[in-house]
Amino acid sequence: MLELENLSKQFIMHHLGGKTIVGFKNISLRVPPGCSLGISGPSGSGKSSVLKCIYRTYLSTSGNIWYRSDRFGSVNLARAELNVVGMIRELEMGSITQFLKVIPRVSALDIVAAPLVMAGLEKTEADRRAAVLLERLGIPRILFDAYPATFSGGEQQRVNIARAVIKAPRLLILDEPTASLDRWTTKVVLQILRELRQKGTTMIGVFHQPDILKEFGDEIFTMPSREH
Amino acid sequence: MNPILSICGVSKIYGPQCSECLDSRAVLKGAACRRCGSVIACSDVCFDLYDGEVLGIVGESGSGKSTLLKLLYFEEAVTSGSMHLRLDMAQLGEIPGFDVALDGEENLFLMNPFQKRMLRNRLMGMVYQSPHLGLKMNISTGGNIGERLIMAGCRSVAKMRKRASSLLERTEVPSSRMDEPPRNFSGGMQQRVQIARALSVNPRLLFLDEPTTGLDLSVQARVLDLIKSLQQELGLTTIVVSHDLGIIKHLTTRTMVMKDGRVVEAGLTDQVLEDPQHEFTQLLVNSTL
Numbered sequence: 001m002l003e004l005e006n007l008s009k010q011f012i013m014h015h016l017g018g019k020t021i022v023g024f025k026n027i028s029l030r031v032p033p034g035c036s037l038g039i040s041g042p043s044g045s046g047k048s049s050v051l052k053c054i055y056r057t058y059l060s061t062s063g064n065i066w067y068r069s070d071r072f073g074s075v076n077l078a079r080a081e082l083n084v085v086g087m088i089r090e091l092e093m094g095s096i097t098q099f100l101k102v103i104p105r106v107s108a109l110d111i112v113a114a115p116l117v118m119a120g121l122e123k124t125e126a127d128r129r130a131a132v133l134l135e136r137l138g139i140p141r142i143l144f145d146a147y148p149a150t151f152s153g154g155e156q157q158r159v160n161i162a163r164a165v166i167k168a169p170r171l172l173i174l175d176e177p178t179a180s181l182d183r184w185t186t187k188v189v190l191q192i193l194r195e196l197r198q199k200g201t202t203m204i205g206v207f208h209q210p211d212i213l214k215e216f217g218d219e220i221f222t223m224p225s226r227e228h
Numbered sequence: 229m230n231p232i233l234s235i236c237g238v239s240k241i242y243g244p245q246c247s248e249c250l251d252s253r254a255v256l257k258g259a260a261c262r263r264c265g266s267v268i269a270c271s272d273v274c275f276d277l278y279d280g281e282v283l284g285i286v287g288e289s290g291s292g293k294s295t296l297l298k299l300l301y302f303e304e305a306v307t308s309g310s311m312h313l314r315l316d317m318a319q320l321g322e323i324p325g326f327d328v329a330l331d332g333e334e335n336l337f338l339m340n341p342f343q344k345r346m347l348r349n350r351l352m353g354m355v356y357q358s359p360h361l362g363l364k365m366n367i368s369t370g371g372n373i374g375e376r377l378i379m380a381g382c383r384s385v386a387k388m389r390k391r392a393s394s395l396l397e398r399t400e401v402p403s404s405r406m407d408e409p410p411r412n413f414s415g416g417m418q419q420r421v422q423i424a425r426a427l428s429v430n431p432r433l434l435f436l437d438e439p440t441t442g443l444d445l446s447v448q449a450r451v452l453d454l455i456k457s458l459q460q461e462l463g464l465t466t467i468v469v470s471h472d473l474g475i476i477k478h479l480t481t482r483t484m485v486m487k488d489g490r491v492v493e494a495g496l497t498d499q500v501l502e503d504p505q506h507e508f509t510q511l512l513v514n515s516t517l
């Protein structure tokens with residue numbers, strides 16, 4: 001489903017006189033369809049950067065990211081046309097990042113229901129499913145109509161997770177989705193991810209706590225330590 | 229899948245022009261040609277836009293971003309380049325008196341002024357930074373909207389009033405004030421009237437040139453939310469010019485960065501903002517407060 005071939009990422013900092021900073025080097029890995037791959041490694045080893053390259057938030061410096069798209073067939077996400085990446089994101093991918101990028105002035109319920117509405121589901125049914133999911137993640141009903149910009153870190157992260165999983169994407173990218181969640185909510189999230197896998201979602205994720213990583217991944221990929 | 233709008237090699241040069249400044253790789257002095265002093269407002273700009281997409285154009289003042297919009301809106305003539313539009317004519321309906329096929333074959337910059345005006349009146353909408361450019365301040369608000377409808381061929385006053393009032397409702401301007409001139413309105417309301425006017429003919433392309441610059445923060449937020457919801461509701465293919473990265477992030481999926489008339493970087497908006505490649509884009513991103 002997803003295969004990284006000798007993927008490397010360097011950052012060139014022009015304000016530092018063109019200094020090069022290595023994100024990661026020559027990563028190769030595979031995630032078969034329906035499987036979950038956990039990525040481990042110390043802080044600064046480039047785990048998040050790998051995920052951002054897959055989502056094309058970062059441009060890969062060299063190497064390939066082969067993804068088997070439902071709509072476009074085999075696509076190299078590192079080099080594909082922007083409109084193709086844009087459509088794959090919208091139709092097939094979900095992404096949960098460490099930090100919620102809050103959409104301003106949209107209620108929590110609308111943020112979560114939006115992917116279903118965009119896919120053509122009726123608004124009331126989309127809202128109902130969003131409410132069930134938010135409730136399951138422990139967001140109090142009174143907050144459904146509030147703007148998540150005012151929420152606590154943990155609440156924002158739960159809204160973020162709900163939005164990414166509500167439509168069971170073909171590929172889900174997770175960057176420490178449970179970093180600011182308590183034990184109980186983390187368990188709920190892991191349960192939701194298990195259900196997604198049963199629906200066939202392929203996942204690649206970074207988790208900091210080793211026990212959660214083990215529970216999440218069918219396989220674990222360890223980032224090579226960085227050469228200095 | 230074909231893009232609905234293809235722009236290729238678009239340049240605009242003010243001044244005498246010489247062989248050097250026609251070369252898009254020439255080293256410039258600011259935005260001016262070193263040899264003949266011509267000002268290169270746009271140089272070799274190319275991009276494709278797909279149906280329903282929102283493209284952002286960022287850059288400093290004087291980078292050529294507004295000039296580019298003016299070229300696309302046929303407000304100024306290009307020095308060189310091509311513009312192709314691919315629209316489903318069956319869906320669009322017939323435009324009486326307009327005989328150019330919009331099948332992507334014709335370079336629309338080569339049309340005659342009459343054809344350009346028709347295309348602009350029927351298929352394009354523009355919102356300017358300054359309401360003084362987009363509206364006539366002394367005629368009624370309804371008249372401002374009606375004027376566009378007349379240009380697009382509408383002849384019934386009753387129909388025009390009905391359309392104007394429903395558009396004003398949609399853009400949250402009280403339609404009871406339709407007979408007042410826009411000069412009586414606040415800046416935020418004037419921008420709303422401009423949006424209503426731009427949308428009156430059901431355009432396929434919407435151009436926004438710094439639509440909220442100069443408005444105070446809460447008004448800016450409400451106008452942006454209105455633009456965003458209208459864009460999604462109508463599936464409008466849109467180009468937004470702004471120097472404000474927050475607005476670009478909020479509205480667009482793809483972004484082009486311009487400097488001295490040239491496109492120095494283009495990509496998905498989150499990529500341009502989080503992993504900027506060009507020196508100038510890095511400076512721009514690092515300059516946000």
